[in-house]
Amino acid sequence: MTKQVKQIDRVVIRFAGDSGDGMQLTGDRFTSETATFGNDLSTLPNFPAEIRAPAGTLPGVSSFQLHFADHDILTPGDAPTVLVAMNPAALKANIRDLPRGAEIIVNTDEFSKRAMAKVGYATNPLEDGSLDAYNIHAVPLTTLTVDSLAEFDISKKDAERAKNMFALGLLSWLYHRPTESTIAFLKKKFAKLPVIAEANVAAFKAGWNFGETTEGFAVSYEIAPAKLPSGTYRNITGNLALSYGLVAAGQRAQLPVYLGSYPITPASDILHELSKHKNFDVRTFQAEDEIAGIGAALGASFGGALGVTTTSGPGVALKSEAIGLAVSLELPLLIVDVQRGGPSTGLPTKTEQSDLLQAMFGRNGEAPVPIVAPRTAGDCFDAAIEAARIALKYRTPVFLLSDGYLANGSEPWRIPAVDDLPDLRVEFATEPNHELEDGSKVFWPYKRDEETLARPWAVPGTAGLEHRIGGIEKADGTGAINYEPANHDFMVRIRQAKVDGIAKDIEPLEVDDPTGDAKVLVVGWGSTYGPIAAGVRRVRGQGGKVAQAHFRHLNPFPANTAEVLKKYDKVIVPEMNLGQLALLLRGKYLVDAIAYNQVRGLPFKAEELAGVIQEVIESV
Amino acid sequence: MSEATASANGAAGPGAGFPSLTLVPKTDAKQSMKDFKSDQEVRWCPGCGDYAILAAVQGFLPELGLRKENIVFISGIGCSSRFPYYMNTFGMHSIHGRAPAIATGLASSRQDLSVWVVTGDGDALSIGGNHLIHALRRNVNLKILLFNNRIYGLTKGQYSPTSETGKVTKSTPLGSLDHPFNPVSLAIGAEATFVARTIDSDRKHLTSVLREAAAHPGTALVEIYQNCNIFNDGAFDQLKDPDTRDDVTIRLEHGQPIKFGKDLQFGVVRGAAGSLDVAEVAQVGEDALVVHDAHAENPELAFALSRLGDLTSNYHTPIGVFRNVERPVYDTLMADQLAADTTARGTGDLASLIAGNDTWTIA
Ligand SMILES: Cc1ncc(C[n+]2csc(CCOP(=O)(O)OP(=O)(O)O)c2C)c(N)n1
Ligand code: SF4
Ligand SMILES: [Mg+2]
Numbered sequence: 001m002t003k004q005v006k007q008i009d010r011v012v013i014r015f016a017g018d019s020g021d022g023m024q025l026t027g028d029r030f031t032s033e034t035a036t037f038g039n040d041l042s043t044l045p046n047f048p049a050e051i052r053a054p055a056g057t058l059p060g061v062s063s064f065q066l067h068f069a070d071h072d073i074l075t076p077g078d079a080p081t082v083l084v085a086m087n088p089a090a091l092k093a094n095i096r097d098l099p100r101g102a103e104i105i106v107n108t109d110e111f112s113k114r115a116m117a118k119v120g121y122a123t124n125p126l127e128d129g130s131l132d133a134y135n136i137h138a139v140p141l142t143t144l145t146v147d148s149l150a151e152f153d154i155s156k157k158d159a160e161r162a163k164n165m166f167a168l169g170l171l172s173w174l175y176h177r178p179t180e181s182t183i184a185f186l187k188k189k190f191a192k193l194p195v196i197a198e199a200n201v202a203a204f205k206a207g208w209n210f211g212e213t214t215e216g217f218a219v220s221y222e223i224a225p226a227k228l229p230s231g232t233y234r235n236i237t238g239n240l241a242l243s244y245g246l247v248a249a250g251q252r253a254q255l256p257v258y259l260g261s262y263p264i265t266p267a268s269d270i271l272h273e274l275s276k277h278k279n280f281d282v283r284t285f286q287a288e289d290e291i292a293g294i295g296a297a298l299g300a301s302f303g304g305a306l307g308v309t310t311t312s313g314p315g316v317a318l319k320s321e322a323i324g325l326a327v328s329l330e331l332p333l334l335i336v337d338v339q340r341g342g343p344s345t346g347l348p349t350k351t352e353q354s355d356l357l358q359a360m361f362g363r364n365g366e367a368p369v370p371i372v373a374p375r376t377a378g379d380c381f382d383a384a385i386e387a388a389r390i391a392l393k394y395r396t397p398v399f400l401l402s403d404g405y406l407a408n409g410s411e412p413w414r415i416p417a418v419d420d421l422p423d424l425r426v427e428f429a430t431e432p433n434h435e436l437e438d439g440s441k442v443f444w445p446y447k448r449d450e451e452t453l454a455r456p457w458a459v460p461g462t463a464g465l466e467h468r469i470g471g472i473e474k475a476d477g478t479g480a481i482n483y484e485p486a487n488h489d490f491m492v493r494i495r496q497a498k499v500d501g502i503a504k505d506i507e508p509l510e511v512d513d514p515t516g517d518a519k520v521l522v523v524g525w526g527s528t529y530g531p532i533a534a535g536v537r538r539v540r541g542q543g544g545k546v547a548q549a550h551f552r553h554l555n556p557f558p559a560n561t562a563e564v565l566k567k568y569d570k571v572i573v574p575e576m577n578l579g580q581l582a583l584l585l586r587g588k589y590l591v592d593a594i595a596y597n598q599v600r601g602l603p604f605k606a607e608e609l610a611g612v613i614q615e616v617i618e619s620v
Numbered sequence: 621m622s623e624a625t626a627s628a629n630g631a632a633g634p635g636a637g638f639p640s641l642t643l644v645p646k647t648d649a650k651q652s653m654k655d656f657k658s659d660q661e662v663r664w665c666p667g668c669g670d671y672a673i674l675a676a677v678q679g680f681l682p683e684l685g686l687r688k689e690n691i692v693f694i695s696g697i698g699c700s701s702r703f704p705y706y707m708n709t710f711g712m713h714s715i716h717g718r719a720p721a722i723a724t725g726l727a728s729s730r731q732d733l734s735v736w737v738v739t740g741d742g743d744a745l746s747i748g749g750n751h752l753i754h755a756l757r758r759n760v761n762l763k764i765l766l767f768n769n770r771i772y773g774l775t776k777g778q779y780s781p782t783s784e785t786g787k788v789t790k791s792t793p794l795g796s797l798d799h800p801f802n803p804v805s806l807a808i809g810a811e812a813t814f815v816a817r818t819i820d821s822d823r824k825h826l827t828s829v830l831r832e833a834a835a836h837p838g839t840a841l842v843e844i845y846q847n848c849n850i851f852n853d854g855a856f857d858q859l860k861d862p863d864t865r866d867d868v869t870i871r872l873e874h875g876q877p878i879k880f881g882k883d884l885q886f887g888v889v890r891g892a893a894g895s896l897d898v899a900e901v902a903q904v905g906e907d908a909l910v911v912h913d914a915h916a917e918n919p920e921l922a923f924a925l926s927r928l929g930d931l932t933s934n935y936h937t938p939i940g941v942f943r944n945v946e947r948p949v950y951d952t953l954m955a956d957q958l959a960a961d962t963t964a965r966g967t968g969d970l971a972s973l974i975a976g977n978d979t980w981t982i983a
Contacts (some may be wrong), residue, residue, distance in 0.1 A: 035978070260725055289750060
């Protein structure tokens, strides 16, 4: 049977099933095939906090959304046009996100009366006409998988488990994906269980062949590779890019990296990843709690390493006192906060941007800490290097604010040439830096560099530079304990001045305003970059004029921020919190920023933001 | 232990016999106590036990023969934690309770340093209890000096986790309700490899314990009974008063039958259900006495000894080294893992790491 092949420019697919159905793995594999094929892509994994929520229930549904295209794209897509639903719960949990006319591939084997009743389907939605607006492909995925594995000497349960690979094979056929990488992957993953490896490969191929032979799928689709800037690419998640950025920072600084960390979702993967790279002189220390994690990192920094601690919001709360100590000690330290929904335990596996003010102000006393935020998964690499640059150069703790969406989402990433990465080498102090009136030479740990206001980094083991540091207020210069009013006032101001001065050393806020006469500016920070840019594109596509600017540095803000904000009649600030950046901009620049906020644990939709922007444009 | 190792090393002079410090650079310069005094004015209350401990430490350090710049003191918060400011070495006065964590990061990334932690009973056992027990079980190469004055000195006299039940303080006008920790028992329970107790005013004993602690590869916890003459004066008087001290203090010596008293008339014998009792030697005979074995793998004897002293009356308080056993040291293990991985896979190549195995090229 020859089948029709249609050329399309983009598609959004969502794989959904039980937490135990392997949907994240399926999504990852499809993503990898798609990346290898050369499409631009963006992904959105979405899974429950429970490792195995009760099977077949709505809270137990795990999904993975993937948007890929023949052109550059910015988001994982507002709404899936294809849903793969492995059971009734997956169908029910996702159906309301689908536009009419969407394709739904369902595993009919799981549509027993009991399973449907569990999620409140009184009648079978595949038969009662409630899904008439959609294009249903009813496929007995489990039976087909088990049948295709009849000759394998494996249990029925193991055979059934391979149904996700059958589904992957079918989708791979449907979108003409290359299959070699998945086959190689399965062989490697199950290297210790060759029968299981072979069975999974067989199920994957059976799914492909099923697509080719069944009449249920009359059309398959081709999406040409995207014309991205030239270079060598790979697919990368935010957490992996961030981990590599930390390794790269250590290499470029020629310093050992010391990570002190306590496991917490969604940051743990960075600890896992860095623990694999000991041959890069990277030490990882799984501490007894978050406080010990940052404490150990700070101790290592004192000893001349690039100290790093990784965590999420609740962990930052525990680290606050130690961050204040780092401000006072003026030692380099990176604090990576992969933000998640809060307060308290909140939504451990969902994204949010609600730690900005915690990073900015969450300490006692005047304790300014520079803040850097990546905008995309791949950008986590550069942002980590930039945060390290600031920490090392200015001898200060620095916040790197990622979030759950960046952490787990992925995109094609143009692999940078190592030689093009910034040179982060620092000089340790090796000799006295001050001459007393009597002509003798001494070391003053708080005598600052005139340009950066950074103090010298004199590591233990350096003869003649023995000194004591600590959280008690230090005398300017000598670093001796000092409680004098004027000295404290001076030290508070100079620590602030040091951080403020970084504004001179970062790129200005860039504005994308193609016509140059937009009256409305949209500003964001962090992971909202993609949805905002996609929303802006839509508005412009319909003839609207709007400018966009995105902050990478949130403390200090770029030097030209005031100038940029003043140029526009209206400034919209979309954030996945209740208006934290908006508050800072209003406070600092007296701008009447319009906050647009959402805290659903999911990224913004481009459509939604386009509507917001349009409305403001019309009001001007 | 220090003696045995010294002769095994075959080395003499400063620095010999300190297997925990083999990677720390030695000095040829002759050091004296003066070299370890910083230019900062010492600001403890006159008469505070901390002075004696500071002098003992400064007096002892030259024995190690280490380059001064390779010694680091890290403390938490409390009167005792001001200690690093008075030492002419590298030092950090950190935050309340967290010194063991900070020191762990330093020691596990710099094996060429001799890292000391100075902490108080509130700092180590209240706010910092978690870090203390984890440092002990990991066996990081740290020497922890716990100044126990059974009171919060710096905050002006509230009861602490080592204060006796019923203690009347500013925060407990009708007497404290909580049962105290016995730091030695706690440390042994936390899998410590070296646990000792000594007294601020007994310079000779204090120095001998410091010597053994310094030699120990791994975490050494030294509880130092310290008098706070302002808020808890006389807390350890029975152990200091010439009239009583010999009859209440049990001096532990490895390999020796445990005897004490002015005329060594008392001894320690096995009691019921694993406990130890004090008896008159004349009554039970020399052979019945327990022989101290600090090197015993099984912590049972060390623990039973730690339970002997009465924390309120100070009667039958053992001092000296309770436990001193060898176990792999965390920092060494960490360094070995790094080295082994680097040998096995070669020094990491950044370009190939970030490229991974799955790339495509766009012309
Ligand atoms: C986070 C924090 N909580 C409370 C304090 C107040 N504080 C300072 S020292 C101290 C207790 C010190 O007692 P201890 O450790 O026994 O030291 P000492 O002063 O007796 O030597 C307290 C509660 C603090 N500095 N930081
Ligand atoms: S308050 Fe007590 S412990 Fe603190 S310095 Fe004074 S005497 Fe020493
Ligand atoms: Mg105390």
